[in-house]
Amino acid sequence: MNAALSGPRWSDALDRYAIGLSGLCLVHCLTTSVLVALASTVGGLLLHPLFHEVGLVVAILFGALALGRGAWEHGMLMPPAMGSLGLGIMAGAMTLGHGPNHDEAMWTIIGVALLAFGHRLNRVAFD
Numbered sequence: 617m618n619a620a621l622s623g624p625r626w627s628d629a630l631d632r633y634a635i636g637l638s639g640l641c642l643v644h645c646l647t648t649s650v651l652v653a654l655a656s657t658v659g660g661l662l663l664h665p666l667f668h669e670v671g672l673v674v675a676i677l678f679g680a681l682a683l684g685r686g687a688w689e690h691g692m693l694m695p696p697a698m699g700s701l702g703l704g705i706m707a708g709a710m711t712l713g714h715g716p717n718h719d720e721a722m723w724t725i726i727g728v729a730l731l732a733f734g735h736r737l738n739r740v741a742f743d
Contacts, residue, residue, distance in 0.1 A: 627689060628742060630682030631735040637678055638732035641671060645721050668710055679703055679731060686738040695741060699734030702727045
């Protein structure tokens, strides 16, 4: 097996990228909320369902790879459990609809925070 794709270093890199992706998602959600209030034209583009569907698929892939591999290597189930809860909340938030009269952004932010926390727990488990 390739040494670059095995062990804690590979999982640690995936977790760092996943945490970064979670941060970008958080920035996206907060920025979109502000932009919707300021300029509905730009907000309409950022609120397109495909944008969120692709983002969720990417988050699921990073979560499965990093958290699954971490659980396999260090044996702790809390990181993937926390990450799965976050992903589930994010997926559920997509059913709420977009806009200022919906709680979609709030639930997405909660899900992203839990997912990032799961990745953080995964990194700590390797220390």
